Amino acid sequence: MRISILLLVAALAAAAAPPEYKAGIGRVEITPAGxxxxxxxASRTKPSEGVLQKLWAKALAVQDRRGxxxxxxxxxxxxxxxxISDAVGARVEKQYGISRGNLLLNSSHTHTGPLIxxxxxxxxxxxxxxxxxVDDYSTKLTDQLVDxxxxxxxxxxxxxxxxxxxxxxxxxxRREKTAxxxxxxxxxxxxxxxxxxxxxxxxxxxxxxxxxxxxxxxxTTLTGEHYQISGDFxxxxxxDVEAAQPGVTAMFIQLCAGDQNPNPRSEVKxxxxxxxxxxxxxxxxxxxxxxxxxxxxxxxxxxxxLPVQPTAREDFEKMLSDSQPVRVRFAQEMLRRLDARDSLRxxxxxxxxxxxxxxxxxVALGGETVVEYALRIKAAHPKLGVxxxxxxxxxxxxxxxxxxxxxxxYEPVGSTMYYGQAAPFAPEIEKIILDxxxxxxARVKP
Numbered sequence: 001m002r003i004s005i006l007l008l009v010a011a012l013a014a015a016a017a018p019p020e021y022k023a024g025i026g027r028v029e030i031t032p033a034g035x036x037x038x039x040x041x042a043s044r045t046k047p048s049e050g051v052l053q054k055l056w057a058k059a060l061a062v063q064d065r066r067g068x069x070x071x072x073x074x075x076x077x078x079x080x081x082x083x084i085s086d087a088v089g090a091r092v093e094k095q096y097g098i099s100r101g102n103l104l105l106n107s108s109h110t111h112t113g114p115l116i117x118x119x120x121x122x123x124x125x126x127x128x129x130x131x132x133x134v135d136d137y138s139t140k141l142t143d144q145l146v147d148x149x150x151x152x153x154x155x156x157x158x159x160x161x162x163x164x165x166x167x168x169x170x171x172x173x174r175r176e177k178t179a180x181x182x183x184x185x186x187x188x189x190x191x192x193x194x195x196x197x198x199x200x201x202x203x204x205x206x207x208x209x210x211x212x213x214x215x216x217x218x219x220t221t222l223t224g225e226h227y228q229i230s231g232d233f234x235x236x237x238x239x240d241v242e243a244a245q246p247g248v249t250a251m252f253i254q255l256c257a258g259d260q261n262p263n264p265r266s267e268v269k270x271x272x273x274x275x276x277x278x279x280x281x282x283x284x285x286x287x288x289x290x291x292x293x294x295x296x297x298x299x300x301x302x303x304x305x306l307p308v309q310p311t312a313r314e315d316f317e318k319m320l321s322d323s324q325p326v327r328v329r330f331a332q333e334m335l336r337r338l339d340a341r342d343s344l345r346x347x348x349x350x351x352x353x354x355x356x357x358x359x360x361x362x363v364a365l366g367g368e369t370v371v372e373y374a375l376r377i378k379a380a381h382p383k384l385g386v387x388x389x390x391x392x393x394x395x396x397x398x399x400x401x402x403x404x405x406x407x408x409x410y411e412p413v414g415s416t417m418y419y420g421q422a423a424p425f426a427p428e429i430e431k432i433i434l435d436x437x438x439x440x441x442a443r444v445k446p
Contacts, residue, residue: 052228
């Protein structure tokens with residue numbers, strides 16, 4: 001009898017216990033209203049022509065029992081520059097009391113989305129009319145990102161979180177070594193990360209509200225000859241999950257995909273194929289046994305100065321007579337910055353960590369970080385669940401390893417011009433980033 005009473009008391013206490021978390025979901029369509037210059041490929045010669053898929057910004061707000069809130073925002077965009085992320089962060093902190101370190105802004109890096117103000121602008125020669133279109137879109141986008149955070153915060157209700165991991169195999173290392181150097185191609189023996197981390201958000205009755213998932217692959221199935229707006233494979237994956245599970249919000253977070261490409265690519269059918277494969281992996285995890293998440297939430301964000309190799313004014317002056325317009329635009333921008341006494345010697349780099357309960361930390365790195373960073377960060381914390389995303393808070397350029405800087409190729413060298421970066425990074429950036437990520441994890445983990 002005594003045992004029965006004790007069991008009954010324990011059951012009643014468990015039923016009366018407050019929920020571990022509150023969570024809310026927000027979403028807003030961010031599809032451009034008309035033709036707009038697209039971003040990602042310098043080969044394009046005209047604005048977009050129609051819409052293949054709608055684009056979305058989605059937000060997940062989570063609050064623990066102490067009242068600490070974290071918000072993760074995912075966007076079907078090439079990347080958000082710091083100017084927009086900082087503006088959104090300041091307004092979110094003022095309006096909703098969420099500190100900047102607790103707000104993560106990630107982009108899927110679709111190359112069939114709109115040009116965003118101050119991101120990869122050197123790549124495109126905009127006339128006055130098209131610049132106004134880009135500026136107007138970016139201004140509206142800033143407002144929409146603040147509003148979608150507010151929608152998520154306003155929708156918070158008792159919820160549980162759990163996480164698991166699946167696999168998808170269409171990403172392939174693209175740094176192909178040839179007799180003439182490293183080129184973008186296929187390297188099946190190079191480093192890759194095919195893991196698909198999934199976070200499930202469920203209401204108090206156990207009904208799924210959202211599935212947040214990631215993958216480390218350039219969102220570039222659709223190449224430069226495609227002019228219709230779309231979210232590429234990440235957009236198709238989200239749509240497929242939501243079609244299979246009505247009422248569920250699917251959110252894609254881009255991981256460390258700097259040197260990873262989808263294979264095969266260049267046709268819409270392949271974007272659909274990759275999206276289905278990724279969706280299948282996500283739904284497989286969600287149907288299985290996932291690890292419940294418990295404990296407090298925490299966040300931290302710091303900006304580190306990454307050193308750039310030295311340059312001279314004469315280097316840019318020589319480019320002014322170059323036959324390639326993009327090189328001339330780059331030189332003009334560098335000379336403008338020198339005249340304005342801007343520093344060309346360092347690049348500010350964001351390193352963020354979000355603690356999602358006691359067993360999972362989401363590290364959010366900026367830029368087009370290559371997959372080797374994620375592999376090393378996860379390997380350094382074998383007893384802790386770690387997800388490492390890139391394309392977060394600012395996408396200011398490619399983030400290569402020290403070895404890549406020695407090898408050359410597009411990621412460490414060829415890409416810097418398009419991002420308006422004066423020169424390739426110095427090799428010590430690798431240690432700075434890895435040390436900063438370790439310190440961020442230490443600040444938020446139990």
